[in-house]
Amino acid sequence: MNRIGTRGVLAILAVTALAGCNRAPAIDPAADGGIGLDPNNWPSYGRSAGEQHYSPLDQIDTGSVPKLGLAWSYDLPASASLTQPIEADGIVYTSTGHSYIRAFEAATGKLLWEYDSKASEMSGHKLRQGYGSRGLAWSGGKVFIATQDGRLIALDGKTGQPIWTAQTVAKDDNAYISGAPRVFDGKVIIGFGGADGGGVRGYVSCYDAATGKLLWRFYTVPGNPAVDHDETTKLAAKTWHGEWWKKGGGGTAWNAFTYDPELKRFYIGTGNGYPYNHALRSPGGGDNLFLASIVAVDAATGKYIWHYQINPGEQWDYKTTQDITLATIPIDGKPRKVLMQAPTNGFFYVLDRTTGKLLSAKPFVKVTWATGIDMKTGRPIENPGARYHGRDLFEMWPNIVGGHSWLPQSYSPKTGLVYIPTIQRGMIIGDKGLDLSKEQLPVHPANVNAGMGVTGSYLPDFKDQGSFLRAWDPVTQTARWSVKLPGDWPGGTMATAGGLVFQGRIDNRFNAYDAGSGKLLWSYDTRSPVVAPPISYAVGGKQYVTVITGTGGAGGGYHGKGLQAFEVDYRTMARRVLTFAIGGTATLPPAPPLVPRVAPADPDFRRDDTLAQRGNIAYHIACGTCHGGAGMAAGTAPDLRISPVPASRDAFFSVVRDGALVPAGMPRFDDLPPDQIEAIRQYLRTLGQDLPKAK
Structure with missing residues (x-):
């Protein structure tokens, strides 16, 4: 079969099925994308030209x-x-x-x-x-x-x-x-x-x-x-x-x-x-x-x-x-x-x-x-x-x-x-x-x-x-x-x-x-x-x-x-x-234990609400989209409230200003003024220390 990778050519076609897998229901032409798109493949984002995110396969159905x-x-x-x-x-x-x-x-x-x-x-x-x-x-x-x-x-x-x-x-x-x-x-x-x-x-x-x-x-x-x-x-x-x-x-x-x-x-x-x-x-x-x-x-x-x-x-x-x-x-x-x-x-x-x-x-x-x-x-x-x-x-x-x-x-x-x-x-x-x-x-x-x-x-x-x-x-x-x-x-x-x-x-x-x-x-x-x-x-x-x-x-x-x-x-x-x-029989290991959301060790922390408020504004402009509003991350990036990095000025500047974690996807903010980086660090330290203490 001549396969046309992703977008194919739209046409009304009867799909030739694999025996016992695809019984070729009558479907809209946009579902398969046209002549040559194998019903057994998913070669593009929406599968077909019509971007329907629809598979014509039916071996797995409501009964099976x-x-x-x-x-x-x-x-x-x-x-x-x-x-x-x-x-x-x-x-x-x-x-x-x-x-x-x-x-x-x-x-x-x-x-x-x-x-x-x-x-x-x-x-x-x-x-x-x-x-x-x-x-x-x-x-x-x-x-x-x-x-x-x-x-x-x-x-x-x-x-x-x-x-x-x-x-x-x-x-x-x-x-x-x-x-x-x-x-x-x-x-x-x-x-x-x-x-x-x-x-x-x-x-x-x-x-x-x-x-x-x-x-x-x-x-x-x-x-x-x-x-x-x-x-x-x-x-x-x-x-x-x-x-x-x-x-x-x-x-x-x-x-x-x-x-x-x-x-x-x-x-x-x-x-x-x-x-x-x-x-x-x-x-x-x-x-x-x-x-x-x-x-x-x-x-x-x-x-x-x-x-x-x-x-x-x-x-x-x-x-x-x-x-x-x-x-x-x-x-x-x-x-x-x-x-x-x-x-x-x-x-x-x-x-x-x-x-x-x-x-x-x-x-x-x-x-x-x-x-x-x-x-x-x-x-x-x-x-x-x-x-x-x-x-x-x-x-x-x-x-x-x-x-x-x-x-x-x-x-x-x-x-x-x-x-x-x-x-x-x-x-x-x-x-x-x-x-x-x-x-x-x-x-x-x-x-x-x-x-x-x-x-x-x-x-x-x-x-x-x-x-x-x-x-x-x-x-x-x-x-x-x-x-x-x-x-x-x-x-x-x-x-x-x-x-x-x-x-x-x-x-x-x-x-x-x-x-x-x-x-x-x-x-x-x-x-x-x-x-x-x-x-x-x-x-x-x-x-x-x-x-x-x-x-x-x-x-x-x-x-x-x-x-x-x-x-x-x-x-x-x-x-x-x-x-x-x-009939698949493979198994997954148990989920890892939950990470406790407790205050990280930060013995040098001193509260400065004025500096933290400045950091609040700068954080939500530069960091919040990935790390979460008010530091409440949920998988896109680490939860910085419980991270040990903000507790260390050298470590924090190394990551934020110098780009130490660029290979891991954390961008470098080398044009952010040092006082704003410090304000963000203070804001994150404050959020962290406001969490419950470890028991």
């Missing part, structure tokens, strides 16, 4: 799933492990930490090769942005990876040897890559992040998969109209005001890329602007295209076709970087080619992917910033005051992490439902008293954007907060069923032709639900949180399910406070590749 057992496991070192593996031709590939790649024999777990991209060491200040690699892709015998420092690399899938490397962003700007590349029709698509720290103009690049040659580039925000004459600047500059290009504009596309081979188009989901505050970013207003938009471009040339903007003049970090799912569903009794997205602003959108016309939009979580979407104009009906200009801090839903973060939803053509890992949480936001004439960042690039006061997910607790697995009907725009989940950081989902939905949980469970009813059918104690999305594939007529344990991403920082009850510890948390099959 209780017999699912562990087939093999592999222990990973401490690092960010919140990534999805891929599988092709009997080999499972993983990317953990900052693009450290491993290849395993899929049926046995035998390690075949390893490749270290050295991204941590090569990233410099870019290491302050992002949380490591979120995925990789396979096509034509090559494995494609993207690194924090902006390299796109093609590896030989059999040996792990580099074939070519392309530098996709400048080495000294604020752009970085965390998302998975996508491959289609011999081309590789990659974007980048960085609009939370400033100084970048978003774009998406397309490369030749065989050679690494740049084929085209589409800018997601306009440049300086006086010198930039690209298509985006001509189309979008009139929707901006001031001199936005001096700050870059933002609009980075770091996660949502979907290829439509039927229409030969590519759909790009774009991010927030820089700075967040509309008044600071674009004085005089304007929609600021193409921020917070889904943009359709020609796959061969990168030329603009259409766009839909979810939040004109976006200023809440509401973005369309969540996965874009393709499907054919009945609208008004007729099949309609659609794209579906549950972005961060809390509304579920269904668009006609041929024209970009909005077909429907309804809230899937609690929303207070708008009352709805105007179906005539496609624009949101914003509530008075939602733009927060001149307002004291007030409560607004959803928060900056969003009603749905980047962890993927899945879609089953059999049930017609979208399975969304949802987050229901508000934020406290406002800009009264802020000096909007300038950016006030104590370190560049910072981990917190400029121009608004926001507590985001750090504080406070809200009455209706929580996370859910929601089965969403995109035709009726209603929840068919919903499962309350522990904590505020739900795992990515996978649907299968066996009538199942798989999802991991922060409380060390990996679950399988009935896709039609939401009934829990199977649960496994993973001894560690599971947040990464799983995959399924078949080798030798046997279906497998693989997932990576451990937490990371924004979950351990933004949601650290809400995850304290689960006592997730960066240093002791087990990170493993787990692979399951019917």
Whole structure:
């Protein structure tokens, strides 16, 4: 069979099944991605061109799933492990930490090769942005990876040897890559992040998969109209005001890329602007295209076709970087080619992917910033005051992490439902008293954007907060069923032709639900949180399910406070590749003992609340996203309240200023003034000594 790695060509096809494994149900064409995509492989992030996160295999189904057992496991070192593996031709590939790649024999777990991209060491200040690699892709015998420092690399899938490397962003700007590349029709698509720290103009690049040659580039925000004459600047500059290009504009596309081979188009989901505050970013207003938009471009040339903007003049970090799912569903009794997205602003959108016309939009979580979407104009009906200009801090839903973060939803053509890992949480936001004439960042690039006061997910607790697995009907725009989940950081989902939905949980469970009813059918104690999305594939007529344990991403920082009850510890948390099959009999060792959250030894500590308060502010700008609000980490990085490092000035400066732990993923803050480093150290020591004393 001619396999077209990741994106394939969409077509209605009957899948030739492995005997006893895949009975080839009648499925939507977007589920398999087209002619040549082997149903037994999972070679890309969403598996197919439609980004459905759906497997057509059904050996593991509602009847046999209780017999699912562990087939093999592999222990990973401490690092960010919140990534999805891929599988092709009997080999499972993983990317953990900052693009450290491993290849395993899929049926046995035998390690075949390893490749270290050295991204941590090569990233410099870019290491302050992002949380490591979120995925990789396979096509034509090559494995494609993207690194924090902006390299796109093609590896030989059999040996792990580099074939070519392309530098996709400048080495000294604020752009970085965390998302998975996508491959289609011999081309590789990659974007980048960085609009939370400033100084970048978003774009998406397309490369030749065989050679690494740049084929085209589409800018997601306009440049300086006086010198930039690209298509985006001509189309979008009139929707901006001031001199936005001096700050870059933002609009980075770091996660949502979907290829439509039927229409030969590519759909790009774009991010927030820089700075967040509309008044600071674009004085005089304007929609600021193409921020917070889904943009359709020609796959061969990168030329603009259409766009839909979810939040004109976006200023809440509401973005369309969540996965874009393709499907054919009945609208008004007729099949309609659609794209579906549950972005961060809390509304579920269904668009006609041929024209970009909005077909429907309804809230899937609690929303207070708008009352709805105007179906005539496609624009949101914003509530008075939602733009927060001149307002004291007030409560607004959803928060900056969003009603749905980047962890993927899945879609089953059999049930017609979208399975969304949802987050229901508000934020406290406002800009009264802020000096909007300038950016006030104590370190560049910072981990917190400029121009608004926001507590985001750090504080406070809200009455209706929580996370859910929601089965969403995109035709009726209603929840068919919903499962309350522990904590505020739900795992990515996978649907299968066996009538199942798989999802991991922060409380060390990996679950399988009935896709039609939401009934829990199977649960496994993973001894560690599971947040990464799983995959399924078949080798030798046997279906497998693989997932990576451990937490990371924004979950351990933004949601650290809400995850304290689960006592997730960066240093002791087990990170493993787990692979399951019917009849599997392998076992896991017991979970390590919990690390007591007690005051560390610090005999020289002297309380200085004034210095600690200065450190509080500097810490939450430079450190809180990874190490947690108020020091309450939950797996993304070590809990510094119980660390012995802050007690030693030499050790703390060695790590923070000199970069002693850069190879482990801890960035160097050599531009942070020594007095601010000392203030952060005092703040952390104070937090530590306020913990209960060891008994």
